Amino acid sequence: MKIIFATGNKNKMVEVRAILSGISEDIVSMKEAGIDVDIVEDGTTFEENAMIKAKAIAKIAKDAIVLADDSGLEVDYINKEPGIYSSRYMGEDTPYSVKNQAIIDRLKDAKEQQRTARFVCAIAAVVPQKDGSSKEHVVRGTFEGLIAHEPAGENGFGYDPIFYVPEYQCTSSEMTPEQKNNMSHRGKALRMMKEILEKEKALD
Numbered sequence: 001m002k003i004i005f006a007t008g009n010k011n012k013m014v015e016v017r018a019i020l021s022g023i024s025e026d027i028v029s030m031k032e033a034g035i036d037v038d039i040v041e042d043g044t045t046f047e048e049n050a051m052i053k054a055k056a057i058a059k060i061a062k063d064a065i066v067l068a069d070d071s072g073l074e075v076d077y078i079n080k081e082p083g084i085y086s087s088r089y090m091g092e093d094t095p096y097s098v099k100n101q102a103i104i105d106r107l108k109d110a111k112e113q114q115r116t117a118r119f120v121c122a123i124a125a126v127v128p129q130k131d132g133s134s135k136e137h138v139v140r141g142t143f144e145g146l147i148a149h150e151p152a153g154e155n156g157f158g159y160d161p162i163f164y165v166p167e168y169q170c171t172s173s174e175m176t177p178e179q180k181n182n183m184s185h186r187g188k189a190l191r192m193m194k195e196i197l198e199k200e201k202a203l204d
């Protein structure tokens, strides 16, 4: 069965195809499926927002499994901000160099053990059933780290330059894409979703 992943982001699609190949030969982005809708993400959790997106697309795309994700950075010292507002933090158009420095500044009085943070990714699925109904699933993957004292690295995107990964003793922006995908929030959530979809397939 066709899988539509609700994103316009090409890098995400590469990761999604790599992890979900084996479940379906036909994995397309929303754009490739010819779907263009504005969805209001007004949920209060990553899971709710991912499900809002998946359901909105599933209404349009009837005979496909629809997957959607929602992700962000939680910084413990500042009450898990920016959280679900990660892309909107300080304004959508504010460069990440500015957002990242602002987070470092807000942690200036934090002790080392108070610098904990995590990337979170929720993935929601709407799976059409033979009787015309649909099943919903949602999973969460997390990637634990610390907020660095200064930005470092050229890879990745968003908050990667300030996300220090103790296991690698560098930021996620200094890791190779393969290293990051292996332990990332999105990689973990995708692998969990793959298991769920494989079980559904076995019941087919």
Ligand code: IMP
Pocket (backbone or CB within 6 Å): 069, 070, 071, 072, 073, 086, 087, 119, 156, 157, 158, 159, 160, 184
């Ligand atoms: P979205 O789920 O694509 O809307 O991502 C939300 C926001 O979370 C992104 O715009 C980034 O600011 C942040 N984010 C999510 N995952 C990552 C990551 O792997 N690295 C850096 N920033 C991330």
